[in-house]
Amino acid sequence: MQATSLAFETEAKAALANPALQEALGKIKTGWQANRTKAAAALPEFEALRDRGREIKNHTLQHLDLYLEMFEAKVTERGGHVHYARDAAEARAIVLDLCRTAEARAVTKSKSMVAEEIGINEYLEANGIERIETDLGEYIIQLRKERPSHLVGPAAHLTKDQISDTFHEHHHSPRLEDPAALVGEARRVLRQKYFAADVGITGANFLVAETGSFVTVTNEGNAELTQGLPRTHVVITSLEKLVPTMDDAFTLLRLLARSATGQEFSSYTTVMTGPRREGDLDGPESLHIVLVDNGRTKMLGTAFQEMLRCIRCGACMNHCPVYLAAGGHAYGWVYVGPMGSVLTPQFAGIEETYTLPNASTFCGKCEEVCPVRIPLPKLMRHWREVQFERNLTPPTARYGLALWAFFATRPALYRFGTRLAMGLLGLLGKKAGRFRHLPLAGGWTVSRDLPAPSGTTFMAAYKKTRAKVS
Amino acid sequence: MSAATAVAPPETTGSAAGPQETGGGGAARPRVALFVTCLVDLFRPAVGFAAIRLLEAAGCEVEVPEAQTCCGQPAFNTGDRATTEAIVRTILDSFEGYDYVVVPSGSCAGMLAKHLPELFEHEPENRIRAERLAARCHELVSFLVDVRGLRSVESDFAGRLTYHDSCSGLRELKVKDQPRQLLSSIPGVDLVELAEPETCCGFGGTFCVKYPAVSTRMVENKTKDIAATGADTLAAGDLGCLMNMAGRLKREGTPVRAYHIAEILAGTGSTPAIAEPGKR
Numbered sequence: 001m002q003a004t005s006l007a008f009e010t011e012a013k014a015a016l017a018n019p020a021l022q023e024a025l026g027k028i029k030t031g032w033q034a035n036r037t038k039a040a041a042a043l044p045e046f047e048a049l050r051d052r053g054r055e056i057k058n059h060t061l062q063h064l065d066l067y068l069e070m071f072e073a074k075v076t077e078r079g080g081h082v083h084y085a086r087d088a089a090e091a092r093a094i095v096l097d098l099c100r101t102a103e104a105r106a107v108t109k110s111k112s113m114v115a116e117e118i119g120i121n122e123y124l125e126a127n128g129i130e131r132i133e134t135d136l137g138e139y140i141i142q143l144r145k146e147r148p149s150h151l152v153g154p155a156a157h158l159t160k161d162q163i164s165d166t167f168h169e170h171h172h173s174p175r176l177e178d179p180a181a182l183v184g185e186a187r188r189v190l191r192q193k194y195f196a197a198d199v200g201i202t203g204a205n206f207l208v209a210e211t212g213s214f215v216t217v218t219n220e221g222n223a224e225l226t227q228g229l230p231r232t233h234v235v236i237t238s239l240e241k242l243v244p245t246m247d248d249a250f251t252l253l254r255l256l257a258r259s260a261t262g263q264e265f266s267s268y269t270t271v272m273t274g275p276r277r278e279g280d281l282d283g284p285e286s287l288h289i290v291l292v293d294n295g296r297t298k299m300l301g302t303a304f305q306e307m308l309r310c311i312r313c314g315a316c317m318n319h320c321p322v323y324l325a326a327g328g329h330a331y332g333w334v335y336v337g338p339m340g341s342v343l344t345p346q347f348a349g350i351e352e353t354y355t356l357p358n359a360s361t362f363c364g365k366c367e368e369v370c371p372v373r374i375p376l377p378k379l380m381r382h383w384r385e386v387q388f389e390r391n392l393t394p395p396t397a398r399y400g401l402a403l404w405a406f407f408a409t410r411p412a413l414y415r416f417g418t419r420l421a422m423g424l425l426g427l428l429g430k431k432a433g434r435f436r437h438l439p440l441a442g443g444w445t446v447s448r449d450l451p452a453p454s455g456t457t458f459m460a461a462y463k464k465t466r467a468k469v470s
Numbered sequence: 471m472s473a474a475t476a477v478a479p480p481e482t483t484g485s486a487a488g489p490q491e492t493g494g495g496g497a498a499r500p501r502v503a504l505f506v507t508c509l510v511d512l513f514r515p516a517v518g519f520a521a522i523r524l525l526e527a528a529g530c531e532v533e534v535p536e537a538q539t540c541c542g543q544p545a546f547n548t549g550d551r552a553t554t555e556a557i558v559r560t561i562l563d564s565f566e567g568y569d570y571v572v573v574p575s576g577s578c579a580g581m582l583a584k585h586l587p588e589l590f591e592h593e594p595e596n597r598i599r600a601e602r603l604a605a606r607c608h609e610l611v612s613f614l615v616d617v618r619g620l621r622s623v624e625s626d627f628a629g630r631l632t633y634h635d636s637c638s639g640l641r642e643l644k645v646k647d648q649p650r651q652l653l654s655s656i657p658g659v660d661l662v663e664l665a666e667p668e669t670c671c672g673f674g675g676t677f678c679v680k681y682p683a684v685s686t687r688m689v690e691n692k693t694k695d696i697a698a699t700g701a702d703t704l705a706a707g708d709l710g711c712l713m714n715m716a717g718r719l720k721r722e723g724t725p726v727r728a729y730h731i732a733e734i735l736a737g738t739g740s741t742p743a744i745a746e747p748g749k750r
Contacts, residue, residue, distance in 0.1 A: 009680075012681065012683055016687055321670050321688050322681075322684055325688060358680055358681075361672065361674025361685075361688075362547065362638075362675075362677075363637035363641075363669075363674070364642065365637075365668075365669075365670070367641075381546070384548060384549030385549035387549055388548060393548065397548060397676065397680075401545055401548055401550060404545075405550075405556065407539070408508075409557055409559075411536065411538065411539055411560060412537075418512055422512050433745050433746045434717065434745040434746075441679075443678065443680070443682045444717070446686070447685075448686070448689065448714065448721045449717040449718075449721050449745055451514075451713050451720075451744050454514060454515055454516070457511050457512055458506050458510055458518040458519075459511055459538075461519075462519075
């Protein structure tokens with residue numbers, strides 16, 4: 001999928017002028033953000049859990065080869081299959097092949113961001129396979145032909161009114177207002193389709209090496225129906241979801257729901273191990289786990305390795321003032337908010353996405369709430385370094401910086417130059433104390449006055465006071 | 471005559487007094503180098519003079535090394551390591567040999583105290599010097615309280631005041647209670663909290679001109695928050711954030727005055743607020 005991140009500023013502007021979107025984004029703040037604060041405060045060991053979460057992920061990443069082999073062996077032992085996909089194209093081909101083998105006409109899908117990442121949706125449809133999204137948010141955006149705007153809530157950019165309109169239009173039914181009635185209608189429509197699907201595709205929140213199990217987390221129970229009813233179950237997931245033990249998975253689960261939605265635990269948390277055994281009442285006849293690399297192993301051993309700790313809770317975006325103003329679609333690719341600003345350049349190339357690591361004030365709120373303590377601002381800064389090295393920094397910033405640096409590394413010249421410049425600016429701004437317009441300062445003065453300098457620099461004034469007393 | 475008693479800014483009248491145990495000019499007066507920051511140097515010298523008065527009141531001997539320009543943060547956050555290191559080398563040279571380096575800005579102090587040790591990957595000697603400098607570097611208000619044990623100040627400032635936690639000071643240096651503690655010691659100050667004191671104002675260095683639309687929304691949220699407190703004065707520990715918020719308040723035509731916290735703590739005297747006319 002081509003990233004459209006270079007249009008971030010234009011898209012953000014449009015988002016700011018969109019009242020429905022702003023209303024929806026406001027709900028993230030009063031909802032998930034506020035709930036996370038309460039949930040974290042209510043758990044005395046929350047900070048210690050974060051440390052533990054970071055350690056579990058770091059340990060796994062350091063021994064990824066070992067745990068991958070262990071996981072694969074356990075899955076195979078239980079009758080499942082593990083497929084390795086080096087990149088998105090390979091992953092798509094594997095999934096299509098599995099669907100073809102199952103003679104699938106229709107697949108049900110529960111939410112998987114890795115599925116979005118590899119672009120499986122368009123690919124299946126282009127190959128004549130009907131795709132039914134079973135996550136409520138994913139279902140809504142499928143009807144609207146939109147992309148997810150949030151890691152946890154794909155339709156977080158929509159208001160209830162917009163959803164009412166969408167259902168009214170697509171279900172050919174009376175327009176419903178009550179949220180419970182809307183959910184009921186979606187459930188009725190979707191329930192029939194679960195039984196018609198030949199293949200169920202889910203993601204996985206965690207892969208457990210010691211047992212070969214995988215864990216899914218939802219609030220709707222749709223993952224369970226997606227993986228349990230069709231003959232074939234395909235899990236599209238990525239390498240870094242691995243943890244060594246079931247105990248580790250549950251430690252991270254305690255962090256995940258609290259960080260994501262402020263729940264102590266999600267409504268449905270399911271641990272699945274292997275396909276249906278003899279005597280089992282339900283479950284898929286065949287189970288395939290597609291492990292997508294897509295550049296992740298290249299991050300190992302680099303500064304970006306820390307990003308592979310991410311458990312996809314969305315806390316960073318729920319707390320990001322830039323995300324809450326611009327919304328998810330402005331980021332122009334699958335992953336959004338601060339975690340997206342670090343991951344997207346990795347997957348879609350920094351040339352197409354350098355706007356993203358710059359879309360941060362480095363306020364540090366994302367790092368403050370990250371359940372596995374990923375230093376997101378530091379990693380965004382690393383991307384800015386790559387951007388600068390590859391000459392992708394816009395010329396105005398580059399030359400402005402070079403000019404500034406020329407003086408800043410020559411203190412005497414700097415003293416002289418700044419004294420002149422500030423003297424002039426101080427004189428011009430003396431009467432008002434501020435500027436409404438100033439050449440070259442349009443980015444600032446478009447919406448705020450620029451306070452005028454006092455006219456003398458501190459260093460000059462200080463020198464004067466020293467001269468007086470000695 | 472020591473530098474500490476020599477410096478008295480001519481245009482202000484406020485005073486600040488340190489705690490009993492460090493107030494007198496005893497033998498153990500630490501030598502403090504003031505890193506004034508580029509914005510204070512260029513836009514608002516009063517903050518630098520206020521910092522000096524506060525440090526002296528806290529029993530420090532203050533010096534202002536001549537060869538200082540910028541902390542290197544604009545280059546660092548643009549991803550230009552070479553330029554960052556070139557600028558920081560001048561700081562390493564001129565700020566060696568002091569007991570402490572004190573900065574009236576959480577953002578610049580964060581750069582010096584937290585990010586300097588990330589630099590000079592290929593210059594081991596400078597890496598060590600950078601680490602040493604970083605260990606001695608402090609943000610002004612947290613230095614006064616945490617290192618010098620200041621518990622109260624004498625200031626002539628009066629008003630209903632709200633304090634914005636600038637991000638770097640708050641999150642990188644844990645500046646949170648110290649400014650409130652000193653502000654509360656001023657008899658004329660009625661301290662009221664913002665609904666979201668820890669939410670970024672949208673300045674973010676070059677961010678505010680790279681993404682003016684988003685930055686504007688963020689500062690609008692902040693000015694709404696400020697208005698809701700009913701405060702007549704806004705204080706913060708970073709001139710960058712203050713220029714952003716004051717600039718927006720002025721554009722909106724709001725009468726709220728904005729001052730750097732050092733000015734409030736040392737007494738603002740007749741100095742006009744940020745973006746107000748008059749001799750600053």
